[in-house]
Amino acid sequence: MKPVILLLETVAEEAMEILLDTEEFETVLALDKNSLQEAMGNRSISAIITRGKGQVRAELMDQLPQLQIIARCGVGLDNIDVEEASRRKIKVVNAPNSNANTIAEHTIALMLNLQRKLYSAFTMVKEGRWNDRGTYAGDELNGKTLGILGMGNIGKKVARIADALGMQVCYWSAEKEDVPYPMLPFEEVLKKSDVLSLHLPLTPQTSNLINAEAIGKMKEGALLINTARGPIIDQKALHEALESGKLGGFAADVLTEEPPSQNEPLISHPNSLITAHVGSLTKSTYTQMCVMTVNNTLSILKGMEPSKNCIFNQAQLELN
Numbered sequence: 001m002k003p004v005i006l007l008l009e010t011v012a013e014e015a016m017e018i019l020l021d022t023e024e025f026e027t028v029l030a031l032d033k034n035s036l037q038e039a040m041g042n043r044s045i046s047a048i049i050t051r052g053k054g055q056v057r058a059e060l061m062d063q064l065p066q067l068q069i070i071a072r073c074g075v076g077l078d079n080i081d082v083e084e085a086s087r088r089k090i091k092v093v094n095a096p097n098s099n100a101n102t103i104a105e106h107t108i109a110l111m112l113n114l115q116r117k118l119y120s121a122f123t124m125v126k127e128g129r130w131n132d133r134g135t136y137a138g139d140e141l142n143g144k145t146l147g148i149l150g151m152g153n154i155g156k157k158v159a160r161i162a163d164a165l166g167m168q169v170c171y172w173s174a175e176k177e178d179v180p181y182p183m184l185p186f187e188e189v190l191k192k193s194d195v196l197s198l199h200l201p202l203t204p205q206t207s208n209l210i211n212a213e214a215i216g217k218m219k220e221g222a223l224l225i226n227t228a229r230g231p232i233i234d235q236k237a238l239h240e241a242l243e244s245g246k247l248g249g250f251a252a253d254v255l256t257e258e259p260p261s262q263n264e265p266l267i268s269h270p271n272s273l274i275t276a277h278v279g280s281l282t283k284s285t286y287t288q289m290c291v292m293t294v295n296n297t298l299s300i301l302k303g304m305e306p307s308k309n310c311i312f313n314q315a316q317l318e319l320n
Contacts (some may be wrong), residue, residue: 002026003046003066005297007245008054011073015290022298040064047071049295052277055154056080061088069300073293074280075099077312078202078231086316092214093296094312095289097153099280102105104157106279107227110251111162114223114273115195116140142166147193149186150200150228151177158197167195180311190217202229212237221248227279230256239265243272253279 007017007029019027019051025046025302030036039045040063047069048056056070058081070085071093084093089211096265113119117138146162148155151173159169159181169181172189186310200206211234224247226233235256241247250266251273257264258277266272280286296306311317 001044002235003301004028004039004044005047005049005301006030006045008036008048008050008056009052010291011049011051011294012287014287015073015294018291018298025298026299030089045181046301049073049297050079050291052076052079052119054079054296058084061085061090069093069297071293073290073299075289076201078229082313082316086313086320089208089280089317091311091317092313093293093300093306093310095292096291096309096312098289099285100153100157102282102285103154103197103227103279104161104252106275107154107158107199107225107302108161109261110227110253110273110275111141111195111223111225113198114225114249114251115144119273141195143166145170145192147171147189147196148181149173149196149198151179151181151183152199154227155199158199187217190214191219193222194219195223197225198232200228200232208232208234209233210238212240214260215241215246219245220246223247223249224250226250226252226254228254230254230258235264235266239269242266242269247271249273253277266289 002025002096004026007027028039028040045064046066048067049071050056051073056079061067061084062154067090069091070080072080073095075094075096077092077094080092082092091125101126115138121136142165144167146167148159148169148171151171155171156179159179162169170189170192171181172184172186176183209232217264238250242250249271253275254277255274260267267274292307296310299306
């Protein structure tokens with residue numbers, strides 16, 4: 001019986017072709033509870049590949065004694081219990097840096113749309129209200145201060161584009177980076193920023209980092225952009241700040257609950273622009289993430305060397 005690679009979600013067509021062309025392994029799709037339970041009867045599952053929704057927790061690992069790899073076609077690992085996997089000596093594979101360009105572009109697109117009030121300007125024309133142009137009140141990014149929380153690969157790309165647009169960039173991060181922008185204390189970045197953009201991982205330390213207290217220290221009318229993780233922001237405090245006018249606008253690709261409930265007030269708020277976590281779903285990036293993850297998973301299973309840094313928990317595995 002061939003070792004099995006279990007897919008909890010679909011992957012890009014190019015990545016699927018690689019899997020199906022691999023004779024050493026069988027690929028099994030388990031896209032719902034019933035098909036997952038059926039797949040559980042196969043005790044030779046060597047790897048799981050998922051994207052952002054398929055949850056891989058201890059309960060699932062318990063049922064797969066031969067599991068060697070849990071791979072995610074993406075960067076964030078919120079849907080995988082990395083600590084538990086490391087304890088069991090299971091390799092956790094992701095696609096580091098694969099989405100930096102597209103998320104940086106998406107961040108700037110949200111920023112421009114929010115600052116220039118393009119959504120309402122588009123709607124005005126589509127509704128035949130051309131003469132309402134006299135009420136247009138958008139502004140420009142040139143000359144504004146952009147505060148970046150998290151100067152990693154995405155933060156650096158956002159900073160360079162913002163710099164080219166004439167923005168003044170400052171940042172706060174876990175450590176000082178080799179960039180031509182000042183690193184300031186967290187509270188100082190909040191106070192100085194006309195636009196605050198989040199590029200942090202979700203950890204116990206960053207959960208609800210942008211809460212009522214933090215928002216209270218921001219500039220009156222500042223804009224907040226989030227293409228990182230929804231729970232970094234206290235959404236109740238955010239909504240209250242939009243209602244009071246403390247924040248001039250909010251644009252995001254992520255929310256605390258996805259999909260949001262039908263009565264989530266941020267969705268319909270006139271000063272918010274929210275996309276459905278599509279920042280990485282451009283054809284180029286989606287394909288790249290899936291192909292990279294599949295190739296690295298196969299390399300590890302075959303005893304070959306995968307791409308550098310693709311095993312997220314390598315350091316923990318060495319300690320264990």
